Amino acid sequence: MIRCDCAVCRSPDPRDNRTRASIYVETPECKFAVDTGTDFRTQCLRENIWEVDAVVLTHSHTDHIMGFDDLRRFASPRGGRIPVYASAETMADMERVYEFAFKATHRWPGYLHPEPHIIRGPFSLGETRITPLPVPHGHSETYGYLFERGGARLLAYLSDCSAVPDDIARKIAGVKVMVIDALRHKPHPTHLSVAQALEVAERVQPGQTLLTHICHELAQSAEADLPPRTGLAYDGLKLAIEP
Amino acid sequence: MIRCDCAVCRSPDPRDNRTRASIYVETPECKFAVDTGTDFRTQCLRENIWEVDAVVLTHSHTDHIMGFDDLRRFASPRGGRIPVYASAETMADMERVYEFAFKATHRWPGYLHPEPHIIRGPFSLGETRITPLPVPHGHSETYGYLFERGGARLLAYLSDCSAVPDDIARKIAGVKVMVIDALRHKPHPTHLSVAQALEVAERVQPGQTLLTHICHELAQSAEADLPPRTGLAYDGLKLAIEP
Numbered sequence: 098m099i100r101c102d103c104a105v106c107r108s109p110d111p112r113d114n115r116t117r118a119s120i121y122v123e124t125p126e127c128k129f130a131v132d133t134g135t136d137f138r139t140q141c142l143r144e145n146i147w148e149v150d151a152v153v154l155t156h157s158h159t160d161h162i163m164g165f166d167d168l169r170r171f172a173s174p175r176g177g178r179i180p181v182y183a184s185a186e187t188m189a190d191m192e193r194v195y196e197f198a199f200k201a202t203h204r205w206p207g208y209l210h211p212e213p214h215i216i217r218g219p220f221s222l223g224e225t226r227i228t229p230l231p232v233p234h235g236h237s238e239t240y241g242y243l244f245e246r247g248g249a250r251l252l253a254y255l256s257d258c259s260a261v262p263d264d265i266a267r268k269i270a271g272v273k274v275m276v277i278d279a280l281r282h283k284p285h286p287t288h289l290s291v292a293q294a295l296e297v298a299e300r301v302q303p304g305q306t307l308l309t310h311i312c313h314e315l316a317q318s319a320e321a322d323l324p325p326r327t328g329l330a331y332d333g334l335k336l337a338i339e340p
Numbered sequence: 341m342i343r344c345d346c347a348v349c350r351s352p353d354p355r356d357n358r359t360r361a362s363i364y365v366e367t368p369e370c371k372f373a374v375d376t377g378t379d380f381r382t383q384c385l386r387e388n389i390w391e392v393d394a395v396v397l398t399h400s401h402t403d404h405i406m407g408f409d410d411l412r413r414f415a416s417p418r419g420g421r422i423p424v425y426a427s428a429e430t431m432a433d434m435e436r437v438y439e440f441a442f443k444a445t446h447r448w449p450g451y452l453h454p455e456p457h458i459i460r461g462p463f464s465l466g467e468t469r470i471t472p473l474p475v476p477h478g479h480s481e482t483y484g485y486l487f488e489r490g491g492a493r494l495l496a497y498l499s500d501c502s503a504v505p506d507d508i509a510r511k512i513a514g515v516k517v518m519v520i521d522a523l524r525h526k527p528h529p530t531h532l533s534v535a536q537a538l539e540v541a542e543r544v545q546p547g548q549t550l551l552t553h554i555c556h557e558l559a560q561s562a563e564a565d566l567p568p569r570t571g572l573a574y575d576g577l578k579l580a581i582e583p
Contacts, residue, residue: 099384099413135378135407141342159409164378166402170342194437 098313105313112317112331116140117160118256118310120276121149122244126223129153131242131254137164144333151222152211154183155256156239157190165195169209177210182222184229184240185215216240230265232258235287243269249340252276253303256310259287266300273338275301276330279308281315291315295324307334341556348556355560355574359383360403361499361553363519364392365487369466372396374485374497380407387576394465395454397426398499399482400433408438412452420453425465427472427483428458459483473508475501478530486512492583495519496546499553502530509543516581518544519573522551524558534558538567550577 098106105113117134121144129151130137140146149171155161172179183191191211192199198209214220219228230241234257241255253269255261255277269275277297280288288310289297298306307330308323320329341349348356360377364387372394373380383389392414398404415422426434434454435442441452457463462471473484477500484498496512498504498520512518520540523531531553532540541549550573551566563572 099381099410100390135381135410138342138378139382147343163406163409166406167342167378193439196436 101313103313105316108316110317112329113313114332115311115313116332119161120254121146122225122252124223124225124246127151127225129222131155132161132256133163133165133168134161135159135163138167140332141167141170149179151180151182153222153227153242154181154187154191155241155254156184156234156237157187157194158257161257162191162194165191166198166209168211172209173207177207179209179211180214181211182214182216182220182227184231184238186238187240188213188215228268230255230268232262232265233260235259237287241265243272247340249273251338251340252336253301255297257287258289259285260289260293261297261300263300266297269301269303271302271304273304274307274336275303275305276307276309278310279315280310280312283314291319291323295327298324298327344556346556348559351559353560355572356556357575358554358556359575362404363497364389365468365495367466367468367489370394370468372465374398375404375499376406376408376411377404378402378406381410383575384410384413392422394423394425396465396470396485397424397430397434398484398497399427399477399480400430400437401500404500405434405437408434409441409452411454415452416450420450422452422454423457424454425457425459425463425470427474427481429481430483431456431458471511473498473511475505475508476503478502480530484508486515490583492516494581494583495579496544498540500530501532502528503532503536504540504543506543509540512544512546514545514547516547517550517579518546518548519550519552521553522558523553523555526557534562534566538570541567541570 116136119132119134121130127150128148130149131153216229226245228243231238232241239257244252250272253272253275258278277294278289279291279294282291284290306327309330359379362375362377364373370393371391373392374396459472469488471486474481475484482500487495493515496515496518501521520537521532522534522537525534527533549570552573
């Protein structure tokens with residue numbers, strides 16, 4: 098973190114060097130990003146990502162949208178068009194922040210031209226069924242997402258939440274992998290703590306739990322203290338989730 | 341660059357690995373950033389920057405403003421307040437994009453609270469006199485800046501321009517260091533080419549010329565072909581400019 102020389106910020110473990118939370122999903126029919134945070138370009142270069150067919154957004158906080166313009170490199174081979182999925186509130190913020198792209202001011206040939214898709218319920222990207230999971234994030238709301246293929250609950254992604262209501266926990270019960278917000282041990286008004294995330298896992302009973310959106314108050318080495326089938330996600334972590 | 345495997349994008353020379361153009365100026369009385377691009381956090385961590393007293397913006401294109409929110413770490417010790425200097429047009433864009441910060445919606449204690457200063461002529465940060473240099477950037481306009489101390493023209497920074505009109509060249513004539521846009525050899529509608537930047541240097545006659553905002557079509561090794569006292573800037577380059 099800027100202006101910090103704590104043990105985690107100076108850690109030699111590369112997994113303690115964290116950029117902003119997001120995921121990239123590859124399926125045979127469609128490759129998509131969930132969020133385009135400020136580090137999106139850095140992450141795409143690091144992971145050598147060459148294709149993004151669509152973008153799904155969790156919410157419009159800066160750490161989740163400020164790399165959106167770098168989608169241009171993925172969009173330009175298709176005339177600039179790229180489908181963007183978000184809640185109505187998030188899309189309104191995107192249209193305000195990226196006015197030049199959505200309204201096509203300052204237009205270049207092949208320049209980023211997002212196609213807004215307001216999420217009003219489950220939708221599909223290729224053969225992946227995606228169900229929005231509205232969760233509180235302090236006083237605001239974000240969308241987590243459940244990803245299913247062939248009727249199997251493969252992944253629940255809940256990157257920014259301060260609680261997971263029971264109706265959401267039931268929707269993702271038994272999911273193969275749950276990636277969930279756990280900022281640190283100390284409680285925080287807009288993010289789950291480690292203990293709170295583990296309590297959600299007790300209700301959901303996922304096959305595997307990975308904590309994400311971790312701040313510098315939690316070292317990667319803290320993974321050793323977590324329950325079985327529970328880990329700390331890190332930059333560049335790759336998962337193969339089979340139905 | 342995303343989706344590219346050209347020689348520069350695969351170069352082992354770390355100077356060919358370029359983040360977005362910006363500078364950080366340290367003086368005894370004031371430390372300030374010119375632009376807070378998408379890589380601002382990455383750059384601050386890399387250079388171990390602990391203080392930013394003010395921000396000066398050249399224009400509002402995404403590669404120059406999308407890291408603005410990361411100023412919060414520098415602003416929080418001063419109750420979130422940080423002075424921001426920009427043209428009226430750029431400030432209007434900042435207030436739109438960073439509405440939550442400027443309008444203090446979603447306010448947290450100590451959260452980023454920019455103090456807008458519309459640039460209408462020369463101004464000072466500490467003992468540094470800063471003169472805006474309006475230059476065309478394709479169909480839009482950006483501000484370059486001349487930095488003077490004790491009456492000496494120390495640095496002209498012109499990161500994004502497609503031309504440098506004679507009245508601007510005269511204002512910076514004989515400057516010790518000119519940092520100027522030179523995207524690549526091939527002409528571009530909104531950026532100077534290497535040849536065009538060198539032509540500006542002929543008129544300005546700076547003590548040293550450094551090309552910046554370089555794209556992957558120009559390798560760091562091309563520096564060998566440049567005239568005397570002319571180089572290619574690179575990430576992390578440090579200059580000590582004395583009056």
